[in-house]
Amino acid sequence: MEILTQSEMSALPDFGHRLRQLRWFRRTFASCVKTLDKRYGLESTVNEEMLAKVFVDWVETIEQKKRLANVDRADFIKFSGGLMLRELIKADPAAVRLPVHAKDDLPETIAFWPEGFLYTNFCISAVSVVHLQELGEPLHLSDYVDDLRTWWSFRENTHEMPAYAIAFLDRFLGVEPNWTMPDLPEARAAMLEAAAGERLLADDEEE
Numbered sequence: 001m002e003i004l005t006q007s008e009m010s011a012l013p014d015f016g017h018r019l020r021q022l023r024w025f026r027r028t029f030a031s032c033v034k035t036l037d038k039r040y041g042l043e044s045t046v047n048e049e050m051l052a053k054v055f056v057d058w059v060e061t062i063e064q065k066k067r068l069a070n071v072d073r074a075d076f077i078k079f080s081g082g083l084m085l086r087e088l089i090k091a092d093p094a095a096v097r098l099p100v101h102a103k104d105d106l107p108e109t110i111a112f113w114p115e116g117f118l119y120t121n122f123c124i125s126a127v128s129v130v131h132l133q134e135l136g137e138p139l140h141l142s143d144y145v146d147d148l149r150t151w152w153s154f155r156e157n158t159h160e161m162p163a164y165a166i167a168f169l170d171r172f173l174g175v176e177p178n179w180t181m182p183d184l185p186e187a188r189a190a191m192l193e194a195a196a197g198e199r200l201l202a203d204d205e206e207e
Contacts, residue, residue, distance in 0.1 A: 001107070001121065001145045001172075008035070009129040016077075016130040020062070025055045032122045033094065040106055041099035042114065050093035058087045068185050074135055075190035078173055081127035082166030086183065088119040090162040108148050113155045120145075123169060145172040 008031055009015055018024040029051060033044045061083055069076040096114035099106075110117045128139045144150045150171070157164040167177035181187045 001109070001117075001124070001141065002039070003121065003125050003128060003141075009125055010132070013133075015126075015133055019126060019130070020059055022052060022055050026051060028126070029122060032125065033118065036118055036121060040110060041101075041103055042110075043097040043099075044118065045095050047093045050091045054084075054087040054091045054093060057091075058084050065185050068191060072190045072194040074131065074137075075175075075188055075194070076185070077127055077131050077134070078170060078175055079166065079185045079188065080130075081123045081173075082169040083183070084126065085119055085123040085169050086158075086162045086165040088123070089116065089158050089165050094118055107146070109146065109151050112148060112151055116151070116155055116158075120169070120172070124172065127169075127173065139173060141172055142174040 009028060012018055012024075012028075019028065026048070030046070033046060036042055037044050062080055065076075065079075068079075092115060094115050096118055098111060098114060102111065107117070124141070124145075131137060131139050150168075154164075154168045158168065163183040164179075165182075167179050167182040170177040170182075176189055178184070178188055185191055
């Protein structure tokens with residue numbers, strides 16, 4: 001997957017906080033749509049009211065769970081991206097038309113699920129930029145992100161249960177997914193490990 005909008009997002013300082021403002025969220029999503037349309041000859045339209053609802057639902061959930069950012073910041077960034085993908089897939093605010101004469105290098109994942117590709121590309125770009133800006137570490141995608149068989153399962157399972165979007169984004173980012181409770185951040189492996197480490201440290205200090 002080409003992460004085409006990552007460089008544009010990186011140009012914005014403090015991107016993680018900007019993205020939690022509706023005008024920046026809309027502007028960044030519009031930029032992603034425009035970039036993908038130009039690169040692959042797509043024709044996309046976005047329902048702005050539905051996109052605004054995506055934003056509100058996403059921010060509300062992030063606010064409820066933001067204390068976990070202090071437990072494992074890197075994992076919380078990934079989880080936040082998964083939540084965003086969940087809301088985008090659930091609301092489905094975009095409609096993407098494929099070109100009549102597709103380019104030879106059109107990824108098969110776009111042809112299979114163009115809206116899903118748009119949402120996933122946007123979320124991976126955002127997660128990558130926030131992770132790099134806040135932690136100074138680049139993210140590396142797994143091979144699953146370009147595997148059509150994975151995308152078949154991705155589309156089918158998220159249409160039945162949108163929360164699976166969180167688990168699939170984890171898989172694309174090379175993180176072990178929690179398929180049982182994907183939208184419960186407290187049950188994520190990294191969060192459990194970090195919390196256990198904090199308890200051990202606290203026990204050592206008390207002794």
